Amino acid sequence: MHADDPNDMSTWSTFWVKIWKGEPVNLRGQEAIDYMKSNTSGLCEPFRSAIETTPDGSQCNIDEMKYWITVPWNDHSGRVALAGDAAHPMLPYRGQGFQHSIEDVKKYVGALAQLTDPNDIAARERVMSGFGAELVERCSKAVQQSLDEAERSFSLETVSKMLMATKGHGKST
Incomplete structure (x- = not known):
């Protein structure tokens, strides 16, 4: 303002x-x-x-706020990765979209660092599949929490039960 x-x-x-x-x-x-x-x-x-x-x-x-629950995707043998809003657009109720994007980058760089032989397709498939699986597990939970928080925010009876009110601005629980 x-x-x-x-x-x-x-x-x-x-x-x-x-x-x-x-x-x-x-x-x-x-x-x-x-x-x-x-x-x-x-x-x-x-x-x-x-x-x-x-x-x-x-x-x-x-305009409407858009979101979707993160689901597994075809990573084309480890050649396609999703991160940030491409993987987990969420409502702002937990303030975690950017936090998860940073976590995505950290884990993506960590996965890439494990790939030391560009000709080792099996390693690429294994490492990047693990990256995707972790992201889906972590971020589907975060998106669902933001939806649950949104639902609680619409009622005076439940707003005090929001994670933001009871736990603050922490990582997904």
Whole structure:
């Protein structure tokens, strides 16, 4: 957030995200602003004002957040590896997407370091298959946790049970 004048909300530049369950909406520009203003009247302050005072004509985009549970892929005999969002796009509820991407790179480099003979196809298949299997096990769990957290965030009865509230910003449990 940036505020030219902290006392004048019309000078604030904000980034806000509204997450809801339901049909996906893909809107841009004024149409997105109008949609948000008409669908957020029940928000508490300061969130309602942040949206209500968004000036007409501001840059605004509405799109759905995409994810999938990580599954095994065809690594073409160890020649194709996935990492980061290509392997495990997830919702931001645990704040772990980047953490897992870093872990992916660490494990990928470790796997490559084991491949000392470019002609040893069996070693490449074994090592890279192990890389993929570990990534699938670790990241499918992380993506599922982010979905579970999202579900808990929609209810006042369950929000206090979120991992973020009970365990903080740690590694996947």
